[in-house]
Amino acid sequence: MAVAAALALTKRFGDLTAVSDLSFEVAAGSVTGFLGPNGAGKTTTLRLLLGLVRPAEGEALVFGRPFAELDRPATRVGAVLEASDVHPGRTGRNHLRVLSRAAGMPETRVDEVLALVDMVEAADRPAGGYSLGMRQRLGLAASLLGDPELLVLDEPANGLDPEGVRWLRDFLRAFAARGGAVLISSHHLAEIAQTVDRVVIIDHGRLVAESTLAELAPEPSSLEDAFLELTREAYA
Numbered sequence: 137m138a139v140a141a142a143l144a145l146t147k148r149f150g151d152l153t154a155v156s157d158l159s160f161e162v163a164a165g166s167v168t169g170f171l172g173p174n175g176a177g178k179t180t181t182l183r184l185l186l187g188l189v190r191p192a193e194g195e196a197l198v199f200g201r202p203f204a205e206l207d208r209p210a211t212r213v214g215a216v217l218e219a220s221d222v223h224p225g226r227t228g229r230n231h232l233r234v235l236s237r238a239a240g241m242p243e244t245r246v247d248e249v250l251a252l253v254d255m256v257e258a259a260d261r262p263a264g265g266y267s268l269g270m271r272q273r274l275g276l277a278a279s280l281l282g283d284p285e286l287l288v289l290d291e292p293a294n295g296l297d298p299e300g301v302r303w304l305r306d307f308l309r310a311f312a313a314r315g316g317a318v319l320i321s322s323h324h325l326a327e328i329a330q331t332v333d334r335v336v337i338i339d340h341g342r343l344v345a346e347s348t349l350a351e352l353a354p355e356p357s358s359l360e361d362a363f364l365e366l367t368r369e370a371y372a
Contacts, residue, residue: 139199140161140286140288140319141160142159142160142181143159145181145184145194145195145196146158146192147180147181147184147189158181159343160336162286164315164316165313166312166332167312168317168318168335169349170319170320172337173367176341177338178290178321179217182215182288185319186198186203187204198212208239210239210282210284211284212282212286213285215279215287224264225262226263227261227263228258231263231274232250232277235278236281245281249277249281254303255273269297269300272294273300276304276307284316285316286319287308292304292320293322293324305327308331326360332349334348335347335352337366344366
């Protein structure tokens with residue numbers, strides 16, 4: 137069984153079809169890159185998987201069920217869709233404390249995830265003074281509070297410096313090596329080529345490619361060429 141799956145998924149907003157008959161799977165023990173041009177429907181698809189919007193047709197499943205039907209979802213799925221989702225006057229530590237209580241997690245988990253994302257020294261500063269990269273790390277820490285099996289991340293490398301990007305890559309690879317699954321949406325193709333095992337590419341809400349990275353782009357530098365060719369020709 138796939139950890140996460142879109143099954144003939146369609147979502148419309150009025151006359152706009154954001155996602156159309158989209159199907160793909162995310163497997164345990166892998167990092168899957170979710171790629172597409174701006175406006176391709178990536179964020180809408182992630183929101184469908186997380187139960188934040190309802191599909192017009194098809195199903196969005198995590199662990200074989202709609203997200204809303206999961207018991208203690210924070211222990212199964214961690215997600216970062218918006219890095220700035222924190223009150224500027226609250227410290228990073230207190231932000232995580234609130235979230236841990238809401239998820240029924242012990243407060244000791246806050247210190248653990250702060251250490252995991254290398255945010256211990258900044259934890260007691262107001263989040264309003266954080267850089268974008270620090271807010272990205274805080275968002276990732278929040279997603280890890282429940283020790284989830286699946287991470288769903290939308291542009292997690294935005295704002296990270298080169299050291300932070302490498303740290304994120306190594307973290308996600310290690311997470312997958314322990315049996316976790318990662319679905320990561322990004323425009324940073326060079327970084328994705330060094331991070332993922334599999335690639336899902338969509339354009340105009342439709343699937344244009346789903347394969348291993350090795351099949352689609354045997355050389356890391358060729359992912360950009362493959363991406364541009366697929367998205368250019370999808371509806372030519």
